[in-house]
Amino acid sequence: MWGIDVIGPISPKASNGHLFILVAIDYFTKWIEAIMLSSIIAKAVARFLKRDIVARCGVPTTIITDNAKNLNNKIINELCTHFKIQHRNSTPYRPQMNSAVEIANKNVKKIIKKMTVNYKDWHEMLPYALLAY
Numbered sequence: 312m313w314g315i316d317v318i319g320p321i322s323p324k325a326s327n328g329h330l331f332i333l334v335a336i337d338y339f340t341k342w343i344e345a346i347m348l349s350s351i352i353a354k355a356v357a358r359f360l361k362r363d364i365v366a367r368c369g370v371p372t373t374i375i376t377d378n379a380k381n382l383n384n385k386i387i388n389e390l391c392t393h394f395k396i397q398h399r400n401s402t403p404y405r406p407q408m409n410s411a412v413e414i415a416n417k418n419v420k421k422i423i424k425k426m427t428v429n430y431k432d433w434h435e436m437l438p439y440a441l442l443a444y
Contacts, residue, residue: 312338312373313364314412315382317351318420325434332437333359336415337368343415343444344368347434351379353386360390373397375409418444 319331329347333356336343344363348355364371374391376382378400391398401409422440427433 312375313371314338314375314409314415315356315360316377316409316412316416317379317381318416319351321433323430326431327434329434332419334412334416334419335359335364335374336412337371338411341411341415342368343419343441345419345437345441347437351381353381353384356381357386357390360387365394370394371396373399375399375401375412377401377409378403415444 313335315333315335317331317333321330321332324330325347327347328349331348331351332345333348333351334343334345344359344367346359346363360374374396376398383398383400387398390396419437419440422443423433423436426436426439426443
């Protein structure tokens, strides 16, 4: 079971134009995968799921997301149907249902904040933040 959420928009935007971090956490192992994006569109989320979750870690039985449109749409539903992934949404206004990813988001932000000297270079620290997590 994986939880997926978005950090951002992050201000100031990174020097490479990225504003968001898409974070996924395996609830069992607490392993985190994350990518930087300039915008959260359905195709980017689907590519992340296929390339960074399914191809690296195997097909999850379930993914949990919040009710954001960029995480709940036709493309994601088709992907979940194709791989037989059960897609669940957390309860609106109750982020505790997806608490593991919310905690991961908070910790990733803290680690990046401590590692960056120039705030526009936060994107360079994301791989090291994941390593430190």
